Amino acid sequence: TRTVHWGVPTPLQKEAYTRVLMGNIDLSRLVFPPNTAGRTVESFARRALWDVGLNYGHGTGHGIGNFLSVHEWPVGFQSNNVPLVAGMFTSIEPGYYRDGEFGIRIEDVALVVEAQTKAGEKPFLTFEVVSLVPYDRNLIDLSLLSPEQIRYLNAYYETIRARVGPQLQRQRLEEEYRWLQRSTEP
Numbered sequence: 001t002r003t004v005h006w007g008v009p010t011p012l013q014k015e016a017y018t019r020v021l022m023g024n025i026d027l028s029r030l031v032f033p034p035n036t037a038g039r040t041v042e043s044f045a046r047r048a049l050w051d052v053g054l055n056y057g058h059g060t061g062h063g064i065g066n067f068l069s070v071h072e073w074p075v076g077f078q079s080n081n082v083p084l085v086a087g088m089f090t091s092i093e094p095g096y097y098r099d100g101e102f103g104i105r106i107e108d109v110a111l112v113v114e115a116q117t118k119a120g121e122k123p124f125l126t127f128e129v130v131s132l133v134p135y136d137r138n139l140i141d142l143s144l145l146s147p148e149q150i151r152y153l154n155a156y157y158e159t160i161r162a163r164v165g166p167q168l169q170r171q172r173l174e175e176e177y178r179w180l181q182r183s184t185e186p
Contacts, residue, residue, distance in 0.1 A: 001093065001107035004136045015052075016096045017104050017139035022048035023094040024106045025149045027060070031115040031126045036084055038077035045077075045094040048144075056095045064089035064109055086125060088112045106135065132160045134183035157184035 003017065023045040030044050038061070043050075045060045063075025075081060075088045084090070093107035110127035117124050134157065142150065161184050168177040 001105045002133055002136065003104045003106060005139050009139055013102055014139055014141050016054065018141040018144045019048040020094050020096050020104050020106050021135055021140060022145065022149055024092055024108060025152050027092050028108065028110060028127050028129050029152050031117065031124050034085065034122060034125055038081045038084055039079045042077035045092065049096060054096055056097060058095060061091040061093050064091060084112050084125060086112050086114055129156065132164050134160060137183065154186045160184050
C-alpha cells in the first residue's frame with residue numbers, strides 16, 4: 001500500500017506522511033533479539049507520530065501467508081501474536097487518519113532475517129523489506145528525517161533500482177523505467 005498525493009499537500013498532510021514513513025523506516029531497520037514478540041517492537045512504528053501527539057487506531061502489521069489469507073495469523077505486532085523468528089513474513093504498515101479529511105498508509109512486506117551485528121553470541125534479527133515500490137516524494141519532508149533514516153531510504157531506493165530497473169528495461173518499458181529512476185533518486 002502506498003499513499004500518493006496528486007496535488008499540493010497541506011503542511012499537515014506532508015508532516016503526517018513523513019512521520020508515518022519515519023515509523024515504517026524505524027521498525028523496518030530495527031535490530032532485535034530472537035523470539036521477541038511483535039507487540040514489544042510495535043511502538044517503534046508509532047514513535048514519530050507520538051512525538052507530536054498523533055496516533056493511528058489500527059494494527060501495525062500482520063502475517064503474510066498462503067494458507068489462510070493475506071492477513072495470516074499468528075504473526076504480527078499485537079498482543080496475541082507469536083514471537084518473531086527468522087523466515088516469517090509480516091507487513092509493516094503504520095498510518096494516520098484524520099476523520100473526514102485524509103488518510104495515510106504506508107505498507108511494506110518484510111521478511112524476518114538474521115541481522116549482521118558486530119558482537120553477540122546469538123544472532124539477532126531484523127527485517128528485510130521485500131516490497132520494491134518508491135514512496136511519494138511529494139509528501140516527504142526531508143527536514144524531519146534523521147541521517148540514519150535518509151541513509152536507509154537511499155539504500156532502499158538503490159535496491160529498487162537494482163532489482164526493478166533491469167526488469168523494466170528487459171520488457172522495454174522505457175517510460176516506466178524513467179519514472180522509476182526519478183522516483184528513486186537519492
